[in-house]
Amino acid sequence: MRTRTARHAAVVAALLLTLGAPDVAAAPAPPPPDAAGTADAESAGAALVARRAALAAASRGGGASGLDFGACPAVEDLPSRVRCATLRVPLDYARPDGPQIFLTVSRAAATGARGAARQGALVQNPGGPGASGMHFPLVADLPGWERIAAAYDLVGYAPRGVGRSAPLSCRDPAARATGPVQEPVRPSPAYKMQRLAQARAYARGCARRAGAALPYYTTPNNARDLHVLRAALGEEKLTFLGASYGTYLGAVYATLYPRHVRRMVLDSAVDPDPRRVWYRNNLDQARGFEGRWRDFRAWVARHHSVYGLGTTPEAVQAGYERVRDAVARTPAGGTVGTGELRSAYLQAAYYDDVWPDRAAALAAFLRGDPSVLAAQAAPDPAAAAGAENATAVYTAVLCNDAPWPADWGTWDRDNTELARTAPFETWANAFLNLPCASWAVRAGRSPVAVGAQPERLPRTLVVAAERDGATPYAGAQELQRRLGAGASLVTETGAGSHGVVGGRNGCVDRHVERYLLTGGRPGGAGPPGAADYRALRAPRRWFVAPRLVAVHGEDVGSEESALGVS
Incomplete structure (x- = not known):
């Protein structure tokens, strides 16, 4: 301890x-x-x-x-x-x-x-x-x-x-799914509609729980x-x-x-x-994460002698996909599905410092030991309330700050096209921000013209x-x-x-x-x-x-x- x-x-x-x-x-x-x-x-x-x-x-x-x-x-x-x-x-x-x-x-x-x-x-x-x-x-x-x-x-x-x-909440943290999250690699039309319905429900929850205060969480x-x-x-x-x-x-x-x-x-x-x-910043971010995901895979390939995951980024990607397919069938440690897996490896797109740990977890899993991955990727129940609060504030500020497309067709078109070249995080990013498409606050959402002073x-x-x-x-x-x-x-x-x-x-x-x-x-x-x-x-x-x-x-x-x- x-x-x-x-x-x-x-x-x-x-x-x-x-x-x-x-x-x-x-x-x-x-x-x-x-x-x-x-x-x-x-x-x-x-x-x-x-x-x-x-x-x-x-x-x-x-x-x-x-x-x-x-x-x-x-x-x-x-x-x-x-x-x-x-x-x-x-x-x-x-x-x-x-x-x-x-x-x-x-x-x-x-x-x-x-x-x-x-x-x-x-x-x-x-x-x-x-x-x-x-x-x-x-x-x-x-x-x-x-x-x-x-x-x-x-x-x-x-x-x-x-x-x-003045804490903001959009849903009861205890109501969060307790089991592993399973995300499809390529979301089907039915899955997209399911996520759209969830986003609308989340936006309604923000409006209901925040009440009249909702419009005032802004930059x-x-x-x-x-x-x-x-x-x-x-x-x-x-x-x-x-x-x-x-x-x-x-x-x-x-x-x-x-x-x-x-x-x-x-x-x-x-x-x-x-x-x-x-x-558009979030579309740019998905492209940026794809580049960092390539950086991670290239680094792991250069250290094949340590991890044994292949000598090319493509070989490392293939190993990751084998792990993803495996946790889709049987969650690692009973807690890590494809959603938790992606979230854990998104950290590799943020920080070089986690690269050795994430590479070691892939290598151990492919050798038959899922415990290393489970230890790194399992959600922490003690952090659920803080995570819910952070997500609520993130959503409210971004949705209140600026106009977002209200038409699902725009989101579907833009993210489908982007996912062809940046599949790693595109749809997860889109679904995270999708409550903004049906946000209750509509008036006055014009971003500040930075530099206009x-x-x-x-x-x-x-x-x-x-x-x-x-x-x-x-x-x-x-x-x-x-x-x-x-x-x-x-x-x-x-x-x-x-x-x-x-x-x-x-x-x-x-x-x-x-x-x-x-x-x-x-x-x-x-x-x-x-x-x-x-x-x-x-x-x-x-x-x-x-x-x-x-x-x-x-x-x-x-x-x-x-x-x-x-």
């Missing part, structure tokens, strides 16, 4: 390897696109005024003195040096005096080690949407974080809907909550670390509140192009792996372009693990540390917008392909001039 300290370290490592109040109302922001869902410009302006009033009121109510940090509840499983608080925000920012919700917040104070000057709070969002950042302060214990933890209060929080923050509201949290922490400007979906949240925040951005590290970037949010942003840092499947690399390039000349992009070339910051690549982490501590970005001298490409070989692990880091961007003057600090 792991000790509590070991559990904390494991949680944090997984989280990272996966990432008098200030005057809120006085900082004008462009009207957010979701306000444009009102009938005319007058009502849109009124909604914007109401939102600003709500932000100001929430900031005053939860200001620096209003965040009362104390001992964390036992349910958070955090050590005593981490302190917790709750932040009150409006459910609907257009109704500041309406229903309020409370978000959970955690903080580890800056250590001040070696005389480091405190630089404020570093707030983290690990992505999802649906993931909690409450364990983020524990990174202070991890190697490589000492200087950042010395200078910053490390602040995590559970976004609205997540954990104990713009997450950004407004983050704005209130920043003010409640006593920070005039936000220093932020976002991973995966957290990069999109950070980009939306920067668009709505550019004057309140100090520094941002955006790791494994979602493509923020409104035309791709979220339906009138002010130039301070320097920001985007970090990406070139072969990331979950957030394909083109999204990082698009995000850098939209953030403007002050954005640098650090690329881990030839690599594909999702979530680069925090221990996978020392070269990347040094760039991130330098930026957070000094504001300095990688790159050489040159006019704004020029690019400087450098490649640095990172430490090599025996099971991970060699990694290079390419740096795109350049320094543009001093920190003070870039931030507009007098």
